[in-house]
Amino acid sequence: MTPTLGWVISSATASQLIRQGATLLDARSAELQADGILKGSIPVTWTEFAQAEAPNSGKLLADDDLLTEKLQAIGVFRERPVVVVADPLRGWGEDGRIVWMLRSLGHPQAVMVDGGYPALANEGVPTTPPGNAEEPQRGDFVVQRTDRWDIDRDTLRASLGADHVAIIDCREAREYEGATPYGEPRGGHIPAAVHLYYKELMDAAGSLLPPDAIRARLQKAGVRPEAEIISYCTAGVRSAWVTVVLVHLGRRAKSYSGSICEWAAGDPHRFPLQT
Numbered sequence: 001m002t003p004t005l006g007w008v009i010s011s012a013t014a015s016q017l018i019r020q021g022a023t024l025l026d027a028r029s030a031e032l033q034a035d036g037i038l039k040g041s042i043p044v045t046w047t048e049f050a051q052a053e054a055p056n057s058g059k060l061l062a063d064d065d066l067l068t069e070k071l072q073a074i075g076v077f078r079e080r081p082v083v084v085v086a087d088p089l090r091g092w093g094e095d096g097r098i099v100w101m102l103r104s105l106g107h108p109q110a111v112m113v114d115g116g117y118p119a120l121a122n123e124g125v126p127t128t129p130p131g132n133a134e135e136p137q138r139g140d141f142v143v144q145r146t147d148r149w150d151i152d153r154d155t156l157r158a159s160l161g162a163d164h165v166a167i168i169d170c171r172e173a174r175e176y177e178g179a180t181p182y183g184e185p186r187g188g189h190i191p192a193a194v195h196l197y198y199k200e201l202m203d204a205a206g207s208l209l210p211p212d213a214i215r216a217r218l219q220k221a222g223v224r225p226e227a228e229i230i231s232y233c234t235a236g237v238r239s240a241w242v243t244v245v246l247v248h249l250g251r252r253a254k255s256y257s258g259s260i261c262e263w264a265a266g267d268p269h270r271f272p273l274q275t
Contacts (some may be wrong), residue, residue, distance in 0.1 A: 010114055058259045
């Protein structure tokens with residue numbers, strides 16, 4: 001049994017786990033994978049595990065049997081770590097979304113690689129053209145869902161104004177201020193939400209800032225050390241990434257997976273937005 005892993009691991013630790021037989025998932029877009037993939041990695045997209053129709057496109061599929069089938073088909077085993085990579089600088093935090101999903105579905109050893117695909121490639125993990133992807137061995141993981149790191153719209157609404165809760169809008173500043181670049185029904189941010197763009201937690205190379213620097217960013221944004229943190233974005237990808245980072249650092253954190261796609265589709269009086 002692999003020792004308990006944090007939610008974010010170094011490229012060196014990831015390389016060791018891969019050599020020991022961990023499942024390696026590549027959550028980058030097909031466009032980015034065209035540059036090459038890590039040998040033995042299995043391409044995945046976060047959307048294949050999410051509901052198809054708006055306004056629920058940020059939420060996980062509701063059918064646990066279907067999710068179990070999909071995860072077994074890509075080689076997810078209960079007793080094997082799952083190492084997930086994406087491209088921190090050119091992506092959307094898809095690796096965080098997959099790790100958040102797996103943890104929320106009961107996998108105890110799903111991890112995100114600090115620095116993503118570039119860091120593992122630099123670590124010496126062999127790469128290969130995308131057409132050489134291997135057929136995964138069928139896994140045995142069975143979904144056992146938990147809501148420990150997820151929150152639904154009504155529960156979030158009931159939390160507005162609570163002293164113990166901090167809400168983070170981790171989208172770009174223009175989205176926080178009211179722009180709707182991705183077809184949202186309404187623009188603006190959830191009342192009382194503070195703005196902290198998720199890439200502000202990375203350095204110029206796409207690696208996480210040191211823990212003290214992340215804590216300082218949170219404090220500067222107005223997030224108290226004792227607060228439970230709820231993050232949201234457009235469709236629960238960037239917010240899942242933030243949640244993975246915060247849980248890794250020991251914070252109580254949840255992702256609102258419905259995010260603005262769902263919130264902005266609701267009754268404006270019950271689910272207001274501010275600009």
